[in-house]
Amino acid sequence: MEKQLAMPRLRPEMTSGVLCAWLKEEGDTVEAGEPLYEVETDKVVNQIEATASGVLKKQLWEEGDQVAPGDPVAILETE
């Protein structure tokens, strides 16, 4: 089964965040709670944890892209 993971709203007024690095490649196994990608905000770099376990099927954005909160970021193949 496929599951989409969405960009969190890291602060109330956030309109978008820069996805600055992927921490998993397509095909990698991901456990829920493992950091999946990094988003840079004004203060820090946030390592966003996966909210489900599975295999990373698709990275929907490239490093450096601006992503809005709520937008799908990754597709996981879950059991």
Place this chain on the structure above:
Amino acid sequence: MERKPEWLRVRYNQEAVAEVAQLLGELRLNTVCKEANCPNLGECYRKHTATFMILGSQCTRNCRFCSVTPGHPQPPDPEEPENVAAAAKKLGLRHVVLTCPTRDDLPDGGAEQFAQTVRAIRRACPGATVETLISDMQMNTAALDAVIEARPEVLNHNVETVRALQKAVRPQADYERSLAVLRYCKEKDAALLTKTGFMVGLGETEEQIGELMDDVLAAGCDVLTIGQYLQPSPEHYPLDRYASPEDFARYKAMALDKGFRYVASAPLARSSYKAWEALEGVHDLH
């Protein structure tokens, strides 16, 4: 945007954040974690820890380092003390930290709301310790007395930066007044643990940092927190530098050498981050 150094990486778990945010939202409570856009929010909420911001989310001052919204705050919510206590109980907090925006509009600066909230926590959470991270309350001694008489374990008031940068960074505050607050509270109740904190990365020199430590020690301050200034937005006070973890270790050694009873010094150390560790650390010394 300049690339952030390696040590400014934090973990973020959406479900844990949403869970705590929902609980706080149901009780109409604010946290400084959210209002100040704290980088440790993800870690603390995951551990079911939060720092309550009583007396609303709008501040009557406009310090240039701070991302709390300036504005005209609402009158204090009479149900807030009990709601904070209920949230502290639900979260199972052993050490509850209360802070506030500066309320220059209130005659007592919000002191009575602090006192009532401390007492509500005492009733709801027996055994929990309480830390009040207060504004300078314009050095109104009657207001400070009201907070002290509620007997929090820790009285925290931040000087925020070195003397030379006060006017530029917190124009409506005053270094001497902040020192006076710390000194007064300690003299009033010697058993009260007093605490202050400052940021590095605003343009201060190491010599000025040493002078700040001497000044707050002379005011009787027991506990010191030192953290990296993180510019909340391009409109805020410009960042001068990122201090390295080695710099923070050096500041910590300097502070302990000068005589502080406990020092938290790290890039992401914040005034209330792991605040219970300071209390435990000091009590271990007894």
